[in-house]
Amino acid sequence: MTDRKFAPVWATLFIFLMLYGAGAYHYAGFRDLLVLSNLLTDNAFLIVAGIGMTFVILSGGIDMSVGAMIALVGVLMGTMLNDYGYHPLTAIAIALLFSMIAGTFVGILVAVFGLQPFVVTLVAMFLYRGIAYLINLNSVPVSHPFLTMLSDIYFPLPGRGGVSIIVLVTGLLLVLGVVLAHQTRFGMNVYAVGGDRKVAYLMGLPVIPTVIYVYALSGLFSGIAGVIFTLYTGAAYPLAAIGVELDVITAVVMGGAMLTGGVGLVVGTFLGCLVLGIIQTLIAFDGTLNSGWTKVAIAGFLLLFLLLQKGSVRFLVRGYPDQAD
Amino acid sequence: MKTTWLIAFWLLLVSVSTLLEPDFLTIRIVNGRFFGSLIDILHHSAPAILVSLSMALVIGTGNIDLSVGAIIAIAGSVTAVLAAYSQLSPYLILACSLGVGLICGLWNALLVAVLGLPSFVATLILMVSGRGIAQIITDGQVVTFDSDFINGLGNGHLWGIPSRVLIMGAFVLFMVVFIRKTALGLFIEAIGANTRASYLAGVNTLGIVVFVYLFSGVSAALSGVLLAADIQGADAANMGLWIELDAILAVVMAGASLFGGRMSLLGAVMGVLIIQTLTSMLLISGFPAQYSLVIKALVVITLIIAQSESVGQKLSRLLPRQLSRRWCPQKPREEL
Numbered sequence: 001m002t003d004r005k006f007a008p009v010w011a012t013l014f015i016f017l018m019l020y021g022a023g024a025y026h027y028a029g030f031r032d033l034l035v036l037s038n039l040l041t042d043n044a045f046l047i048v049a050g051i052g053m054t055f056v057i058l059s060g061g062i063d064m065s066v067g068a069m070i071a072l073v074g075v076l077m078g079t080m081l082n083d084y085g086y087h088p089l090t091a092i093a094i095a096l097l098f099s100m101i102a103g104t105f106v107g108i109l110v111a112v113f114g115l116q117p118f119v120v121t122l123v124a125m126f127l128y129r130g131i132a133y134l135i136n137l138n139s140v141p142v143s144h145p146f147l148t149m150l151s152d153i154y155f156p157l158p159g160r161g162g163v164s165i166i167v168l169v170t171g172l173l174l175v176l177g178v179v180l181a182h183q184t185r186f187g188m189n190v191y192a193v194g195g196d197r198k199v200a201y202l203m204g205l206p207v208i209p210t211v212i213y214v215y216a217l218s219g220l221f222s223g224i225a226g227v228i229f230t231l232y233t234g235a236a237y238p239l240a241a242i243g244v245e246l247d248v249i250t251a252v253v254m255g256g257a258m259l260t261g262g263v264g265l266v267v268g269t270f271l272g273c274l275v276l277g278i279i280q281t282l283i284a285f286d287g288t289l290n291s292g293w294t295k296v297a298i299a300g301f302l303l304l305f306l307l308l309q310k311g312s313v314r315f316l317v318r319g320y321p322d323q324a325d
Numbered sequence: 326m327k328t329t330w331l332i333a334f335w336l337l338l339v340s341v342s343t344l345l346e347p348d349f350l351t352i353r354i355v356n357g358r359f360f361g362s363l364i365d366i367l368h369h370s371a372p373a374i375l376v377s378l379s380m381a382l383v384i385g386t387g388n389i390d391l392s393v394g395a396i397i398a399i400a401g402s403v404t405a406v407l408a409a410y411s412q413l414s415p416y417l418i419l420a421c422s423l424g425v426g427l428i429c430g431l432w433n434a435l436l437v438a439v440l441g442l443p444s445f446v447a448t449l450i451l452m453v454s455g456r457g458i459a460q461i462i463t464d465g466q467v468v469t470f471d472s473d474f475i476n477g478l479g480n481g482h483l484w485g486i487p488s489r490v491l492i493m494g495a496f497v498l499f500m501v502v503f504i505r506k507t508a509l510g511l512f513i514e515a516i517g518a519n520t521r522a523s524y525l526a527g528v529n530t531l532g533i534v535v536f537v538y539l540f541s542g543v544s545a546a547l548s549g550v551l552l553a554a555d556i557q558g559a560d561a562a563n564m565g566l567w568i569e570l571d572a573i574l575a576v577v578m579a580g581a582s583l584f585g586g587r588m589s590l591l592g593a594v595m596g597v598l599i600i601q602t603l604t605s606m607l608l609i610s611g612f613p614a615q616y617s618l619v620i621k622a623l624v625v626i627t628l629i630i631a632q633s634e635s636v637g638q639k640l641s642r643l644l645p646r647q648l649s650r651r652w653c654p655q656k657p658r659e660e661l
Contacts, residue, residue: 062445064570113630116583122570123626130618137615250453259445290465292561295457299450306442306450 005265008256011308012271015301019278027285033161035281043277044170045070045229046247050255050269051177052221053248058181059214060194060261061110061117066222067244068128069099071237073226075132078140078236088146096223102128103219107212125245132238139237142230151231166228173224177266190214194261250298251276254305275301331579331595334628335602342606349609359485362605370601371493372397372548372565374594377572378500379541381593384576385510386537387517387585388437388444393545393572395455396429397565400549402459405559408470415474423546429455430542434535452569459561469558479554489551496544500590510588513537517585575600578628600625 023030040047049066056063073095080091102124109120156162181187189210192200201207230236251272257264276298283294342349342362352361376393383390400422407418429451436447481488504510515523516530524530548568553559577583578599579592603624607617 109626109630115629116577118583119574119577119629120626122574123622123629125570126618127622127626130615130620130622133615133618246449246453250449253446253449259443290461292457292460292465296454296461299454299457302446302453303436303450306446307440310440310442 008305008309009265009268009271011305012255012268012275015305016271016275016278019275019282023278023282023285030281030285033157035161037157037161037163037167039274039277039281040167040170041164041232042280043273044166045225045232045241046244046251046276047170047270047273048173048228049222049225049244049248050251050273051173051266052218052225053245053252054177054255054257054264054266054269055181055190055214056117056218057249057252057257057259058194058261058264059190059211060197061211061214062121062249062259063106063215063218063222064118064121064245065106065124065128066218066225066248067241068125068132069102069219069222070226070229070241070244071239072128072132073099073223074142074230074233074236074240075135075238077227077230078142079135081142081144082140088144092227095227096220099223099226100216100220103222104212104216106219107215110215111208111211129238136236136238139235142234142236147231166232169224169228173221174266174270181266186210186213191262194263196262247276248273250302254302256309258309328579328589328592328595330632331592331599331628335595335599338599338602338606342602342609345606346609354485358482358487362609364487364490366598366601366605367490367493368487370597371489372551373568373571373575373597373601374493375496375544375548375551376565376568377575377593377597378497378590379537379544380569380572381576381579381588381590382504382513382537383444383541384573384583385513385517385585385588386534387520388534388537389448389573389583390433390538390541391445391448391569392429392433392451392455393541393548393569394565394567395452395459396426396542396545397549397552397568398456398459398559398561399429399462400426400546401553401559401564402462402468402561404475404550404553405468405470406462408472408475409468415472418472418475419478419550422550423543426542426544426546426549427539428542429546430539431535433542434538437538438531438534456561459559459564463559463561465561467558467560471557475550475554476557477554479551479557489555492547492551496547497590497594504590509533514586514588517587519586571597571600574625578625578632580632 020030023035029035049070053063053066076095076098077088077091080086080094081088086094106120106124109115110117150165153165154162181190189200189205192203192205193207193210197207226241229241233240252264252269253259254272254275255264255268255270256272257268279297279301280294283289283291283297339349346362349362352359352364354360376397380390380393403425404418404422407413407421408415411418413421433444433448433451436442436450437444440447478488478492483491504513512523512528512533515526515528516533520530545565549565552564572593573583575596576588576593578596579589580587600621603621604617607620608614612620
């Protein structure tokens with residue numbers, strides 16, 4: 001059973017290596033370590049948001065407000081730095097606190113009021129973007145000596161690649177996510193609630209608090225993704241990161257999580273994000289293809305993955321005749 | 326029941342707008358055409374109403390269709406490219422665009438009904454790729470065209486009424502008759518409530534889910550043609566962007582459950598009208614435009630919370646028993 005749990009992750013890893021191999025075969029520049037380190041830096045915000053989304057999807061919910069939260073956190077940071085002269089660390093702390101409280105509210109609406117997660121987070125998405133518009137309609141630069149110092153921290157690797165502070169933070173959060181999912185009581189509760197909510201309730205698990213924590217966690221991780229996105233682009237814009245939630249959901253599904261909840265791994269999401277990233281890199285390396293092909297390719301791999309997953313689920317439930325149909 | 330509340334809320338919005346702007350209800354005739362805020366609201370909500378009605382059917386079966394915005398982009402791009410670069414007759418162009426919508430619907434139906442993928446991810450595939458396909462069709466350009474017939478669909482008028490409103494009216498009428506006066510609506514809700522039981526009772530579950538997706542594809546394509554006709558061009562990246570989310574919100578506001586089994590056609594229409602009237606009202610009242618998104622979100626969440634079951638149960642405890650039984654039907658508590 002434990003081996004089967006990892007089967008989708010191996011499939012995603014295989015797709016990633018295949019795509020990387022194809023790139024390395026066709027383009028000499030692709031073999032450079034720089035491509036890999038850029039892949040991590042460019043998709044860091046996606047990976048961080050994906051970790052939060054993985055918990056939401058594991059619990060059987062969904063979070064459509066990720067992209068809007070990324071934009072709102074950026075706008076909040078920009079305003080606090082430029083208009084109020086806060087120190088970046090204070091600004092980041094306030095923004096993250098805000099994102100966690102907002103996530104908690106969403107969680108309360110889902111868990112206590114019993115509203116459908118898709119609808120609540122959709123309204124939250126409109127609300128966050130609306131608040132971002134209220135604060136600032138323009139794209140403003142986010143710069144501060146402290147932030148410049150942060151982005152100058154860089155650990156060079158052989159070749160031209162290196163590890164930036166963004167990648168380091170992402171790596172730490174990834175480890176944190178894996179530990180949270182598999183080594184803590186909270187993680188077990190999330191799997192149980194997503195697997196069967198009623199059974200979890202009858203077992204005496206704290207269903208409602210767990211669901212609230214899950215959305216608070218997703219809010220916090222989208223907030224961190226927003227900070228990373230702002231550092232990465234150096235600008236705050238209320239229209240930033242539109243539709244990122246769909247990329248994140250795609251990555252989570254590619255990573256082997258099931259939208260019905262209870263099945264999935266944080267590592268899978270990480271690999272799913274890398275597959276999305278490498279498709280973009282490949283299309284960029286080609287240079288002649290219409291950017292529309294990126295989306296078509298991503299959708300193609302998503303379909304391929306779903307079909308593989310469907311096959312493997314059939315295989316898993318074969319032992320239980322009453323479930324097999 | 327819930328539709329009554331929505332209509333009451335809409336009338337409230339209209340009265341507030343009339344207080345703010347006494348001309349709100351006036352409909353004038355200029356050059357043989359009707360003009361007025363109400364006509365404007367109907368004109369602007371036509372594409373969303375087309376999409377919301379078919380979304381109500383899809384949600385009624387317990388599925389979802391995230392790809393309607395992408396289908397709008399594809400159908401709009403096909404219309405624009407054919408009208409701009411080919412000599413086809415406009416009727417044939419219209420048929421081609423609707424046909425493309427049918428193919429998109431067939432694709433979704435294949436994934437959901439035949440392969441049995443969860444509808445959320447199955448239609449996510451076309452949602453992600455559809456805009457890419459539209460960009461490939463238009464080669465990433467904003468394609469503009471000039472065709473009297475198609476232009477007439479978007480901006481023309483017949484008997485003084487904008488053609489878009491006429492098309493929408495015919496569509497709503499057709500839907501109500503076709504879905505509610507035949508057993509189809511019943512079958513759709515039965516599938517949403519319990520697919521397996523409906524199948525065992527002899528309902529053609531596969532056929533009806535396929536039909537619902539085909540219908541959604543075609544009505545999204547029609548909406549795409551109207552939107553392309555409106556600006557006489559197609560912008561693959563932005564046409565119908567997020568219309569699926571608006572449609573889902575409208576359907577849910579009407580009291581439908583995303584788990585299926587319940588739907589309200591009139592409610593979906595009212596949901597779209599409420600959002601559009603609210604937008605117009607905010608514009609009239611001189612609110613800065615950037616406030617509108619926040620206010621819309623707050624109104625929608627209030628409506629949804631007010632309809633939620635746990636709130637309904639708390640309310641029912643406050644009301645006299647006879648009233649509460651009528652207004653707040655209780656559901657068994659076991660559905661945690």
